[in-house]
Amino acid sequence: xxxxxxxxxxxxxxIAFAGEVDLEHSPKAREVLLEQVGRRRRVLVDLSGVExxxxxxxxxxxxxxxxxxxTGTPFALAGPNPAALRVLELARxxxxxxxxxxxxxxxxxxx
Amino acid sequence: xAATQAGARLELRFAAQPGELRGMRDALRExxxxxxxxxxxxxxxxMAVDEACQNVxxxxxxxxxxxxxxxxxxxxxxxxxxxxxxxxxxxxxxRIRPRPLDDLRPGGLGTHLIRSTMDHTELGKPPSGPxxxxxxxxKLAPRGTGA
Numbered sequence: 504x505x506x507x508x509x510x511x512x513x514x515x516x517x518i519a520f521a522g523e524v525d526l527e528h529s530p531k532a533r534e535v536l537l538e539q540v541g542r543r544r545r546v547l548v549d550l551s552g553v554e555x556x557x558x559x560x561x562x563x564x565x566x567x568x569x570x571x572x573x574t575g576t577p578f579a580l581a582g583p584n585p586a587a588l589r590v591l592e593l594a595r596x597x598x599x600x601x602x603x604x605x606x607x608x609x610x611x612x613x614x
Numbered sequence: 615x616a617a618t619q620a621g622a623r624l625e626l627r628f629a630a631q632p633g634e635l636r637g638m639r640d641a642l643r644e645x646x647x648x649x650x651x652x653x654x655x656x657x658x659x660x661m662a663v664d665e666a667c668q669n670v671x672x673x674x675x676x677x678x679x680x681x682x683x684x685x686x687x688x689x690x691x692x693x694x695x696x697x698x699x700x701x702x703x704x705x706x707x708x709r710i711r712p713r714p715l716d717d718l719r720p721g722g723l724g725t726h727l728i729r730s731t732m733d734h735t736e737l738g739k740p741p742s743g744p745x746x747x748x749x750x751x752x753k754l755a756p757r758g759t760g761a
Contacts, residue, residue, distance in 0.1 A: 523636060523639075525632070525635055526632040526668050526671070527635065527636070555639070555660075557724075558665055558723035558724040585654075586657050589657070589658075593726070593730050593731070594723050594726065594727070
C-alpha cells in the first residue's frame with residue numbers, strides 16, 4: 504500500500520491510497536486518516552488507486568468517519584473501483600459514507 | 615509459502631501472519647483465473663478466504679506468529695469447496711457471529727462479508743489432530759449464462 508496527503512483547492516485535504524489496504528497495511532491507513540481528520544478542513548479519501556480493501560481497511564475508514572462526525576469535519580470517499588464499492592455495499596456503508604465516483608466530482612461538490 | 619497445484623485443486627500452507635496474506639491472495643487469484651471463474655465471483659472468493667484467514671490470525675492464534683494456516687480450494691462440479699484449517703486451540707463456533715450492521719463501529723465485519731458472499735459456511739473440528747476447520751462452499755454460475 505502507498506499513500507499520499509496533499510491539499511487541493513486551498514481547503515480540501517486529499518488522502519490518496521493505492522495498492523492493497525489489507526490487514527498488514529490498515530494500521531498505517533488508520534494512522535494517516537486519524538491524523539488528518541479533525542483539523543477543520545474537509546477530508547476527501549481518494550480510493551481510485553486501491554486494488555483491494557478488506558474489512559480491516561474498511562474499519563479504518565469507519566473509525567475516521569466517526570472522528571469526522573464528532574469533530575464536524577466533512578468527510579467523503581472518492582473513486583472506489585468495483586471491488587471496493589462491492590465491499591462497501593456488502594457492509595451497507597454505501598448508505599453511510601458520502602461516496603463520489605471520481606476525485607474531481609468530490610472536489611467539485613464542495614463541503 | 616508452500617503450494618501444491620494439482621489440476622482442480624490448490625493447496626497452500628503459510629504462516630498465520632498479516633504479511634503472508636498478499637501472497638496467498640495472489641496465488642488464489644491466479645488459480646481462479648486459470649479455472650476461468652468470472653471476475654466478480656473470483657473477487658468474492660478471494661475476499662472471503664482472506665477474511666477467514668484474518669479471523670484465524672486474530673481470533674484463533676490471537677496474533678501468535680508461529681501459527682500455521684492450511685488452505686485448500688477444490689473445484690468440483692458447479693461449486694468451489696474451500697477449507698481453512700488452523701492448529702490453534704478450539705474456537706467456539708457459537709461465538710463467531712456477524713455483528714448487526716446497524717451498529718456502526720470499526721471491526722467485526724469479516725464474518726459478515728464471508729457469510730454474504732459464500733453459499734455455505736461451517737466451522738468445526740478437523741477430521742484429525744488439533745485446531746479448527748472452516749469449510750466454505752461457493753456455487754458457480756453455469757457457463758454461458760452471462761451471470
